Amino acid sequence: MALVVKKFGGTSVADTKHIRNVAKRVRNSHQNGDDVVVILSAMAGMTDHLIGLANAVAETPDRRELDVLLATGEQTTAALLAMMLKDMGYKAHSLLGHQAEVVTDCEYGNARILEIGTNRIKRLLAESNIVVIAGFQGVDIKGNITTLGRGGSDTSAVAIAAALNADVCEIYTDVDGIYTADPNICPRAKKIKEISYDEMLNMASLGAKVLQIRSVGVAKKYNIPVHVRSSFSEEEGTMVVQEDCVMEQLVVSGVTHDLDQARITLRKVPDQPGIAAKIFSPISEAGILVDMIIQNTRASGQTDLTFTVPKADYKRAMDIQKRVAEKIGAQKVFGDPDIAKVSVIGVGMKNHSGVASLMFNALARDNINIIMISTSEIRISCIIEEKYAELAVRVLHTTFGLDA
């Protein structure tokens, strides 16, 4: 008998037929003797529908009221599933965010969980209930409804699993696990059986489609095993676990790519203290996220500085930098929106030298020019021309022995 938290995403509860499938899976686990807590998202498309309503009534929908509105999505699915389970003859009980005491800060639309009171959930479980909790929502200390941001139900699930000290948090979704690369561009990509929290955090561009990346941070902090699996099959998916628990450590676990990158370079920037702040403050004030930054010092007290931004912000960032360049006396600003980032990720990398040179050589063999490089303990990323992105992923997938 285990305490299991199961989270079902929007496509898994898309309509009453799908909700019946969820009810059956939950029932099976309950019949196996598990204590089951279910976290639900809104029906697929519901959140977008509600945002559409909000945009129809207000140019800038108030964030507090938007959260009140959006919270109805998960309230609906939680009530429907509890209703269905009871109709099937099981004890079930829905809880909304405030009833489950998911206490958050008051950052509407992107709230962070501060604490979770588990007394009510534990009492309901002790009374043999299947507890069905509306994901994505919480309550601030003043009693206002808050939401956790897109994909927030994953974080609800992992945080509730942590608060309950659950044996596992199962994330049911419309894919059957995490792959070594995006199967759409790399046909030889294969499902990963086990992956460490850190690798998962670095695989955002693969994993974010499947799992809200914030939830992985929570899982790591509280050491909650997360099982990413399909709602539509009984097959095992991918376990996200502590590094020590990964059975078979590969040097590289996966290859990711990110097409949403654009590059901006400032040439011959006077190399003075405080110059970086002058360049990046206006960018951050404009709400633009900078990903990679590289600085090459030239002789003669000048430096070249290159950074990347999301493609959608490229034009705005260029305009800002043209003004900055003039002010600080940089020689020239130029950029390129047609770039991509490919990365290899693996905790095994920590103990193996040579991963970087293997990567660079593999790209060079296919005449893929590397524009920028950045590395972390368990990741190496290269900025390349966008048109080579898919080729690069396939080449690296083969190079690091990941092909199925």
Add this chain to the structure above:
Amino acid sequence: MALVVKKFGGTSVADTKHIRNVAKRVRNSHQNGDDVVVILSAMAGMTDHLIGLANAVAETPDRRELDVLLATGEQTTAALLAMMLKDMGYKAHSLLGHQAEVVTDCEYGNARILEIGTNRIKRLLAESNIVVIAGFQGVDIKGNITTLGRGGSDTSAVAIAAALNADVCEIYTDVDGIYTADPNICPRAKKIKEISYDEMLNMASLGAKVLQIRSVGVAKKYNIPVHVRSSFSEEEGTMVVQEDCVMEQLVVSGVTHDLDQARITLRKVPDQPGIAAKIFSPISEAGILVDMIIQNTRASGQTDLTFTVPKADYKRAMDIQKRVAEKIGAQKVFGDPDIAKVSVIGVGMKNHSGVASLMFNALARDNINIIMISTSEIRISCIIEEKYAELAVRVLHTTFGLDA
């Protein structure tokens, strides 16, 4: 400057365009310097849609979970209106039932309000907010969501008006007031300017289409003036007030009719103590509401007993009574589903004799046979053949000087 509670029904918030109309009306009142509390229903059709969802997932939807589901309807409109008002530049704040501290008993689906905590509402008003409250919903002492039954938003509005000691509770709807008779069958019906709580309570069959009748009981208890008016015009509607405050007391204020009646008669019932209980207990156990009951004692220790039930329950009630008649030794059971009830209502009746004979004579003149009669202090009702119902309403409307 007044404290005004405004309630808008489902057709008044049917879509974002209609909600904009509501926002403007609320804004106007706020700009006049009034403290405004708005109570909203769900968008027209929403509650039925949600009940449809519930019936799709469960044969017998659990009542607790159904309330969680239904509460999303009013949550949606409350958030949207608050959002729109804020976008128009006003301070506004939505409150759900539990946030507005509308504490009810735990009779899911038909909860009664026990008390309303007004501190939060008053604080928000003091901070110049327009307070937008989700109607129809409350919370029991354990923190479960409850709903107040069909039309419950009217009761929410009047109860909140009472708790706040508001100057008036305005009920905005898709008709422009209460009429002296149903205008669909009585073209000369006219809008009533003022009506007493008691008259309104007796006019259920006219008023229930406009106003949940429970709300009138609350209004009477706390002496809250209720203004029933149209969302779509600025015209004054009907004021429901204390009897003393009705300016112009007519003998008869209105004529109502109710086609949903069927009659059952037990002939030659042995007239013994306890016999009525034997007849009516099985009816009430079957959940059938009995309206009128008339008993005529014959000589020879026997009695005839006639009562009315809703048409939909006629066959069931007949079956029950056939068994009862056999058991208690009544001679015969017979009935008629093709009857109707017409009533004249007016507080003025208390001080005027002769209303009954005027009514009976008027019906007799048109050869309308009276099958049953029942009276209260301010109402006289006759059961007649259904086919005469519309004629009877028009005749009585003219007889009592109500024609426009």
